[in-house]
Structures are given as C-alpha cells and as structure tokens.
Amino acid sequence: MRLLLTSGGITNPSINDALVELLGKPISEASALCIPTAMWGHSMLGPVAVRGSVTGEPPWHMPRLGWASVGVLELTALPTIGEERWVPWVREADVLLVDGGDATYLCHWIRESGLYDLMPSLPDTVWVGVSAGSMVMTPRIGDDFVSWAAAPDDRTLGVVDFSIYPHLDHESMPNNTLANAETWAAGIEGPSYAIDDQTAIQVTNGTTKIISEGHWKAFPA
Secondary structure: EEEEEEEOOOOHHHHHHHHHHHHOOHHOEEEEEOHHHHHOOOOOHHHHHHHHHOOOOOOOOOOOOOOEEEEOHHHHHHHHHOOOHHHHHHHOOOOEEOOOOOOHHHHHHHHHHHHHHHHHHHHOOOOEEOOOHHHHHOOOOOHOOOOOOOOOOOOOOOOOOOOOEEOOOOOOOOOOOHHHHHHHHHOOOOOEHHHHOEEEEEEEEEEEEEEEOOEEEOOOO
C-alpha cells in the first residue's frame, strides 16, 4: 500500500498535493472508503464523533474533498458478512480514509476483520491515516496513547519501522508538548517522529518523506 500518515488529515496544500501524487489522478476521479472504527475504542469518543467522521463535519473534512465516490467501511461488521461481499469493495477503492480514535482497538479489528491479510495484495491502494489511523501502521504507540481497556499492550501492526506522536503542540491538547514527546520517544525504543496537524509522513516503496507546513521532530532509535 501507499501510505500518507497524518496527524490531522488533509490540512494544507502540500499534504493535498502529496495525496494526489499517491493517487496518480485527481481526487475528483478517485473512489474512497472511510474507516471510522478506531473511534469506538476510544473512551472520549462515540456516536457523535463517528457521525462527524463519516459525514465530513468539522474537524473531520476528508469525506468532503470532492471524491468521485465515497462510502463507509466499518471493520467490526466485516466478519459477519463474508469476504465475498466486502473484499471487492476494498479492491475497487482507490483510497482508504482511516480516522483516529484508539490505535490498539483499530489494530485488533484490522486483523480480526481480515483486512490485514488483504493489504499485501493492494499495492496501489492509498492509506490515508489520521492520528490513530496513522499510528496503527507503526510498531508501538506508547502506553500513554492506549485508551481501549482490553488492549493487551501498546503494540500495533508494524507496517512501518517508526512510531508517531501526533497532534504536537495542538491548542486543545496541552499535554502534547515537545518535552512530553521526547519523554515518549525515549520509552518507544525505536525511531519515531513527533508531528503536528500540518505535517504528514509519506511512505512509498520503503521510502519515507516528510511533508509539512508546520513543525515536526525526528527521534532516532
């Protein structure tokens, strides 16, 4: 898959251009599926947040970027309907818009639903993650970001070899400071990035590129 791992979504022209580059065509010609699943696992989110995610209400704008078509893929439903139904939906989509919430809950359902097993056969599909939707692709997220009570630990999918500290210096998240990110990074024991909502990490064919109109910091292993 082609990855665009963001903290806040498609928030500026540079990240938008990166998305178009990964798609290989205009957004108006691309089909998208929104995945709101991570929200159900977060103790501070619920039905109102999920509604905002899938309808594109502020601050969740991605479904309203002007796609040729856009739908919802709820991972918790997939095991009950059969692969013969949902696999074609995923294969036909150009992009998966994976929203935030709890990354460990999302990780569980990516595996449980069968999506994880399908991912290696989707080399041209673009994965756009927001917050937990990006963090789920990393090896670990750190205990501070685990909200789901049933999570066994902070491990996630490990598709990429670095971890992500999102929402750096966000005005509504006073604890997301650079100092706290540095403490978090020391506990991760692997390479990581702290990124704000104006920053994204693009990963294609094993190559990592930072796209930013804001600020970010890399932490070596």
